[in-house]
Amino acid sequence: MGALTLANRIVMAPMTRNRARPDGVPDALMVEYYAARADAGLIVAEGAWPCAEGQAYCRQPGIATDAHVAGWRGVVDAVHARGARIVLQIMHSGRIGSSRIKPEGVETVAPSAIRAHGQIHTDAAGMQDFDMPREMTQDDIGHAIDAHRMAAVRARAAGFDGVELHCTSGYLPMQFMYSETNRRADEYGGDAPARVRFAVGCLKAMADAVGANRVGFRVNPGNTFNDARDEDSAATHEALLRQAAPLGLAYLHVMRAPVSDIDAFALARKYFPGRLILNDGFDPESAERAIAGGEGEAVSFARHFIGNPDLVRRMRMGLPLAKFDRRTLYTPGPAGYTDYPAAA
Numbered sequence: 001m002g003a004l005t006l007a008n009r010i011v012m013a014p015m016t017r018n019r020a021r022p023d024g025v026p027d028a029l030m031v032e033y034y035a036a037r038a039d040a041g042l043i044v045a046e047g048a049w050p051c052a053e054g055q056a057y058c059r060q061p062g063i064a065t066d067a068h069v070a071g072w073r074g075v076v077d078a079v080h081a082r083g084a085r086i087v088l089q090i091m092h093s094g095r096i097g098s099s100r101i102k103p104e105g106v107e108t109v110a111p112s113a114i115r116a117h118g119q120i121h122t123d124a125a126g127m128q129d130f131d132m133p134r135e136m137t138q139d140d141i142g143h144a145i146d147a148h149r150m151a152a153v154r155a156r157a158a159g160f161d162g163v164e165l166h167c168t169s170g171y172l173p174m175q176f177m178y179s180e181t182n183r184r185a186d187e188y189g190g191d192a193p194a195r196v197r198f199a200v201g202c203l204k205a206m207a208d209a210v211g212a213n214r215v216g217f218r219v220n221p222g223n224t225f226n227d228a229r230d231e232d233s234a235a236t237h238e239a240l241l242r243q244a245a246p247l248g249l250a251y252l253h254v255m256r257a258p259v260s261d262i263d264a265f266a267l268a269r270k271y272f273p274g275r276l277i278l279n280d281g282f283d284p285e286s287a288e289r290a291i292a293g294g295e296g297e298a299v300s301f302a303r304h305f306i307g308n309p310d311l312v313r314r315m316r317m318g319l320p321l322a323k324f325d326r327r328t329l330y331t332p333g334p335a336g337y338t339d340y341p342a343a344a
Contacts, residue, residue, distance in 0.1 A: 001275045001297065002213030002250025004085045004161050006041030009291055010312050011277050011300035013253075014044040014089040014164070014218070016057060018330040019337055022123075024049065024062030026071035031078050032338045037305055038082035039312035041298065042277075044218075044253065045075065047091025047166050050151035051144070052106045054172065056093030058123045059332060063088060063151045069158045076159035087162040087216065088155040090148055090206070094172030095133035095181075096226050100124045108133045109140055111175050111182040111189070111198070116227040121330070141188060141198065144172065149205035152215070162214035162250055165202055167240070170226025173199040177236050180229035192232070192239040200243045212248040216277075220255035222262045234262050241271035249274055253300065256280040265295055284315045310342040319343045 019033070020026050034043060048063040049055040055062065062068045072088070079086045095110035100122040102108070110133035119127045136144070152163045167173040175181040176198035182189050188197050199217075207215045221237040230236055241252070252272045256279065257264040268276055276296035278287075287299040305311050307324035314321055322343075328336020 001042070001216070002162070003211065004042065004087070004214070004250060006085055006298065007083055008041040008312065009298040010040050010315065011298050012037050012040040012043040012305045013279055013300035013302040014046045014166075015302050015306070016046050016060060016330070017337060018057055018059040019332065020059050020061040020071075022059060023067070024055070024060060024064070025067045026061050026075050028074070029334060029338060030061070030071075031074045034075050034086070035078035035082060036309035036338065037311070038079045038084040039310065040084050040305070043079055043084055043086040044164055044300065045072075045086055045088045045160070047089045047171075048072075048151070050090050050092055051147040052103055053109055053144075054092035054094070054147065055102050056091070056097045056120070056171070057330075058101055058121065063090065063154050063158075064147070069154050072155070072158040072160070080159065085161045087164050087214075088158075088160045089164040089166050089218070090151045090155075091166040092144060092147070092172040094175045096120070096130060096170060098122050098128045098131055100128055109136045110134075110172070111136060111184055114181055114183070116170070118227055138186070145198070145201045145205050148202040149209045152206040152209045156210050156214070162216065163206055163210065164253060165199065165206065165215070165217040167199050167217050168220035168223050168225075168255065170223070170228035173202060174223070174228055177240065178228050178230035178233070179236075180231070192236045193243070195236065196240040196243060199240060203244055203247060203249065207247055207249065213250050215249050216251040216253055217244065217249065218253040218255070219264070219268075220257070221264045221267060222257040222259040223255070224258070234267060237267060238271055241268065245272055245274075251275040251277055251297075253277040253279060254296075269295070307340050309340055314343055
């Protein structure tokens with residue numbers, strides 16, 4: 001996949017697990033977690049914020065400081081020692097977040113001043129409504145794109161093999177892409193080709209910084225997570241894929257659409273000429289059929305990797321897959337994170 005040569009076609013999908021230090025620095029617990037799963041051909045490490053404005057969650061890792069780089073270097077070195085490749089997902093949350101999570105004085109910004117419906121957990125004050133965001137100026141947009149460029153540079157400094165832009169789940173790139181969260185009247189708003197300009201600008205900046213063959217991106221047509229609404233999600237994603245196609249990127253990570261009227265995999269194959277990583281709802285058998293049928297070059301797994309650190313071995317040997325505990329998905333500490341055993 002671009003500059004990445006994988007040992008197998010099994011990918012660990014990015015999953016926010018909220019185990020970093022309060023300042024977003026990965027620690028020894030995260031090193032242990034990722035190293036245990038490094039039989040995967042590729043690990044896409046969880047979404048890291050590229051700047052303070054982009055932090056969404058408590059204990060979410062960042063890639064904005066030298067301390068972040070040093071913390072991630074321990075993760076990367078441990079993964080490389082076991083033979084896997086690893087890329088970092090860059091995730092700017094935009095309007096999804098709370099002032100009780102970000103450092104004091106850091107604003108919540110978005111394409112338009114439209115508050116997301118819903119709440120978010122804060123360690124300081126429990127569940128809180130999402131912030132009312134400030135509409136981004138042209139300077140803000142330029143700074144955000146540059147933050148993605150610098151995040152890619154820092155990721156490479158930490159040893160990551162590449163980076164992945166998070167273009168789904170209601171975070172900043174999708175907020176620009178979707179018609180109900182982007183009411184701008186400038187060149188970043190209006191029709192779909194204009195609304196995808198921010199995401200494409202981030203991809204170009206990241207590609208210019210570290211090489212297009214080390215940059216991927218993740219999409220999920222039809223996604224409505226975090227109050228994301230669009231008049232025609234399929235057409236919006238077509239516009240994004242058309243503009244991203246000539247960039248020579250390493251891969252497209254595409255999730256199965258959550259709605260029946262969109263075939264996300266077919267959309268990706270039609271408009272993106274590069275390598276595809278397929279995601280969502282796969283088990284070993286359906287993944288094998290998808291690869292054999294030429295639907296994509298690799299398949300990523302999220303939930304199965306939580307309870308099965310040795311997922312690759314279990315798949316190869318036909319061993320049963322363990323379940324995971326939903327109650328400990330986002331809680332601090334090793335419980336439900338590093339204490340799942342390998343199969344006997």
